[in-house]
Structure formats: structure tokens, C-alpha cells
Amino acid sequence: MSTTTPPKTFHVKSFGCQMNVYDGERMAELLTAQGLTAADARDDADLVVLNTCHIREKATEKVYSDIGRLRREDGSSPLIAVAGCVAQAEGAEIMARAPSVKVVVGPQAYHRLPDMVAEAAAGKRATETDMPAEAKFAALPKRRRSGPTAFLTVQEGCDKFCTYCVVPYTRGAEISRPFTDLVEEAKLLVAGGAREITLLGQNVNAWEGEDDKGRAVGLDGLIRALAADPDLARIRYTTSHPNDMTDGLIAAHGEVDKLMPFLHLPVQAGNDRVLRAMNRSHSVDSYLKVLDRVRATRPDIALSGDFIVGFPGETDAEFEDTLRLVDAVGYAQAFSFKYSARPGTPAATMADHVAAEVMDERLKRLQDALNRDQVAFNRASVGRTCDVLVERRGKLPGQWLGKSPWLQSVHFIGDAQIGDIVRVELVEAGANSLAGTVLPRAA
Numbered sequence: 001m002s003t004t005t006p007p008k009t010f011h012v013k014s015f016g017c018q019m020n021v022y023d024g025e026r027m028a029e030l031l032t033a034q035g036l037t038a039a040d041a042r043d044d045a046d047l048v049v050l051n052t053c054h055i056r057e058k059a060t061e062k063v064y065s066d067i068g069r070l071r072r073e074d075g076s077s078p079l080i081a082v083a084g085c086v087a088q089a090e091g092a093e094i095m096a097r098a099p100s101v102k103v104v105v106g107p108q109a110y111h112r113l114p115d116m117v118a119e120a121a122a123g124k125r126a127t128e129t130d131m132p133a134e135a136k137f138a139a140l141p142k143r144r145r146s147g148p149t150a151f152l153t154v155q156e157g158c159d160k161f162c163t164y165c166v167v168p169y170t171r172g173a174e175i176s177r178p179f180t181d182l183v184e185e186a187k188l189l190v191a192g193g194a195r196e197i198t199l200l201g202q203n204v205n206a207w208e209g210e211d212d213k214g215r216a217v218g219l220d221g222l223i224r225a226l227a228a229d230p231d232l233a234r235i236r237y238t239t240s241h242p243n244d245m246t247d248g249l250i251a252a253h254g255e256v257d258k259l260m261p262f263l264h265l266p267v268q269a270g271n272d273r274v275l276r277a278m279n280r281s282h283s284v285d286s287y288l289k290v291l292d293r294v295r296a297t298r299p300d301i302a303l304s305g306d307f308i309v310g311f312p313g314e315t316d317a318e319f320e321d322t323l324r325l326v327d328a329v330g331y332a333q334a335f336s337f338k339y340s341a342r343p344g345t346p347a348a349t350m351a352d353h354v355a356a357e358v359m360d361e362r363l364k365r366l367q368d369a370l371n372r373d374q375v376a377f378n379r380a381s382v383g384r385t386c387d388v389l390v391e392r393r394g395k396l397p398g399q400w401l402g403k404s405p406w407l408q409s410v411h412f413i414g415d416a417q418i419g420d421i422v423r424v425e426l427v428e429a430g431a432n433s434l435a436g437t438v439l440p441r442a443a
């Protein structure tokens with residue numbers, strides 16, 4: 001058993017989804033509250049936390065190569081903690097395969113990180129993968145500072161069990177954080193500088209709770225309550241399941257001005273047999289009907305989605321159905337992935353795995369179609385006037401970068417500060433960003 005000096009500096013590196021980004025921020029706050037100082041570069045840190053993602057194969061491999069890269073020229077390593085979903089799913093294997101890792105902590109147990117780091121400094125490798133999610137939130141320090149945009153995890157875990165997905169195993173059963181805790185955390189984020197809050201959950205629209213008057217409310221009730229804060233300008237939420245788009249949430253898109261006109265609604269595939277094999281519990285038609293209803297309440301809504309190509313047994317004709325769905329919807333942006341067999345999920349042992357070259361070709365065709373629609377959406381935005389929330393400086397003198405209501409990146413030159421909401425006319429569109437010119441605010 002070899003002891004080391006307790007770490008004074010730390011660096012958290014988060015992989016994967018926005019919920020991991022949120023967890024990474026909370027871990028940093030926790031370590032800061034213990035008196036450690038954040039280091040910008042991992043080479044300058046005594047403690048490195050790799051906050052991992054297990055959703056696809058490459059993400060796991062990246063963790064192992066990152067562990068290797070942390071070895072310094074003199075052969076030493078910082079104290080390494082592996083957190084997140086790979087820690088949850090493969091903690092024992094990591095401990096066996098990577099002796100330099102001293103702490104393994106799952107996504108529902110990271111409030112214990114400081115104690116575990118202390119144990120590791122005292123020479124004892126520590127693993128914690130219990131799942132009492134509410135204990136974690138209660139044990140975290142209060143939020144203090146925020147950038148102009150902030151994430152707020154409102155819901156964790158998933159009970160849907162899509163046959164390809166590890167989330168129900170790594171993040172556990174679906175839980176909703178209590179309404180009053182969320183209203184309080186949102187207030188602190190706004191007091192710390194946030195103008196926009198994105199509500200997060202693996203199935204964020206399954207969030208449910210009781211409001212301050214004891215009434216049962218869904219995500220729309222939470223959104224309406226947060227919108228009442230005059231200093232909060234924008235609200236977003238992600239990621240949603242098509243079956244949990246309630247009437248109330250759809251109506252909120254037409255009624256709550258602060259709810260931005262953007263909806264990320266994963267569909268995964270455009271063929272009903274594939275959707276059934278995925279256990280998605282919605283059909284192509286029911287998905288399209290949800291989109292129609294959202295568009296009816298908010299005609300300018302920008303749509304986004306997630307797609308998987310090459311699910312086991314997916315035929316060429318079934319993949320063509322996915323391209324047809326993309327043509328029918330016209331997404332403003334989307335994420336698309338090759339199917340990745342995840343150990344322990346039902347799809348991993350299904351017959352007829354699709355050949356790698358076929359997946360490559362399907363992904364390319366799908367991404368070409370999605371890129372075409374993204375460019376078309378951006379071009380169609382030219383001439384619109386909109387508010388841009390300023391997030392950071394651009395590379396050119398006087399240039400600022402921010403987001404349109406439709407989550408497009410917009411750059412403009414003018415007088416502004418981070419956190420300002422500036423009125424611009426969109427004048428030029430590229431595939432990934434638009435140029436704007438500043439308009440005077442109406443008096």
C-alpha cells in the first residue's frame with residue numbers, strides 16, 4: 001500500500017452527453033468546495049477525473065487510451081479517478097486492467113468523490129457504484145457561478161429499455177428530482193449569471209413532480225414555473241422520448257415565450273419493424289403525428305433527432321425508409337450513429353448483425369441527407385431577425401458568438417458583452433453557423 005500527498009489541483013474531463021457535462025461541473029464544484037484548485041490542463045493536475053460515456057464502443061476505448069496518455073515522462077501518473085457510465089458498467093475490469101486508476105465512481109455516487117480521493121491518497125483503491133440518485137443531489141454543494149448558458153439535470157435514468165441501449169443499466173431506473181429543489185437550483189444558476197437554462201434528462205419529458213401547491217405537474221409545469229423568473233430569458237430541454245410528449249408540453253411550446261422553438265426528438269429509424277425490434281414503443285406514424293402537433297402550436301419550431309443505422313437485421317429497404325422519414329421531416333440538425341453492440345443489451349445477441357462496410361455506407365448517405373437539410377434550414381433563416389444570446393468572443397476584433405432561438409450558432413460584430421441578448425438580422429448562412437448584423441432595439 002503506497003500513500004501519496006493528497007491532491008491540491010484537479011482536472012475533470014467529460015466525454016459523451018450533456019448530462020455528463022452537468023455531472024462534470026458538479027464534481028468540479030464538489031472538489032473546489034474541498035479546497036482543491038481547478039487546473040486548465042490535465043498535465044498540471046494532481047487529480048484527473050475521467051468522466052466517461054459508455055453509449056458506443058469507441059467512447060470506452062477512448063477512456064483506456066486517455067488513461068495511458070496520462071502517464072508522464074518520468075513514469076509517474078496523477079491520481080486517476082474514472083467516473084461516469086464506463087465506471088458503472090466496467091468498474092471491476094478497469095481496476096484490473098489499469099493499475100494507475102485509483103478511484104472508480106458511478107454516475108449516481110460521485111458525491112462521494114472527495115472521500116474516495118482521500119482514501120486513494122492514503123493508499124487504498126476505492127470503488128463506489130451504488131445508485132441512490134437522490135442522496136447524490138442532496139449531498140452536492142449549492143451552485144454558485146454560471147456562464148450565460150447552464151445545464152440543469154432534472155431527471156435521471158430510464159425505464160424504456162430500448163434493446164440497443166445501456167442507459168437503463170448504467171444510469172438506473174427513471175427518477176425525477178423534486179420540483180422545489182429544481183426551482184431553487186435554477187434560481188442559483190440565474191443569480192450566478194445564467195440567462196438560459198437547458199433542462200436535462202435521458203428522458204427529460206418523462207419528468208414529473210408536485211409543484212409548491214402540491215399539484216401533480218409534468219415538465220411543462222416545471223417550465224412554466226421557471227419561466228416566471230424575470231431574470232431567466234430562455235429555457236430549453238433535452239432529450240425527449242416521442243411517447244412522453246404530453247398535451248401540456250406541446251401546448252407550452254405555443255404559450256411560453258421563454259421556451260425556445262427547438263425540439264430534439266430522437267426517432268432512431270424510419271421503419272416500423274426496426275422500431276419494434278428496437279423496443280422503441282412508437283411507430284413512424286405516431287412520431288410524425290407528434291411533430292405535426294408541435295408544429296401546429298409553434299410553426300417556426302426547429303427539429304432535431306437521433307438516428308442509428310445498421311441495427312441488427314436492418315435491410316436496405318428498411319434503411320431507405322429512414323431516408324424517406326428524413327426527407328419528410330426536414331431536420332434543422334441531427335445526430336446519427338452506426339449501431340454499436342453493447343454488452344448485456346438484448347440487441348447484442350440478435351441475429352443478422354450488419355456488416356461494417358454496409359453501416360459506413362448507410363451512415364454516409366444519411367449524413368449527406370441530414371447535412372443537406374441543415375444547410376437548407378440555415379439558408380432559409382437568412383433575412384430573419386432574431387435575438388442572439390451572446391456566449392463568447394469570436395476570433396475577429398469586435399466579433400461575438402452566440403445562439404439563435406433555433407440553436408444555430410450566430411456570429412456578429414458589434415458592442416456586446418457575454419450574457420447580452422442582442423437583436424440581429426441573419427444575413428449569411430453556412431452549414432454550421434450564420435452571420436448576423438446588429439439591429440437597434442425597439443425603444
Ligand code: SAM
Pocket residue numbers: 017055056164165166167202203239240241266267268306307308337338339340341342
Ligand atoms: N433517451 C434518448 C432517446 O430516447 O433517444 C437518447 C439517449 S442516448 C444517450 C443518445 C443517443 O445515442 C440515442 O438517441 C441513440 O441514437 C444513440 N445510441 C444509444 N445506444 C446506441 C448504440 N448501442 N449504438 C449506437 N447508437 C446508440
Ligand code: SF4
Pocket residue numbers: 158159160161162165166167168202203241
Ligand atoms: Fe436509451 Fe431508449 Fe432510454 Fe433513450 S429511451 S435512454 S435510447 S433506453
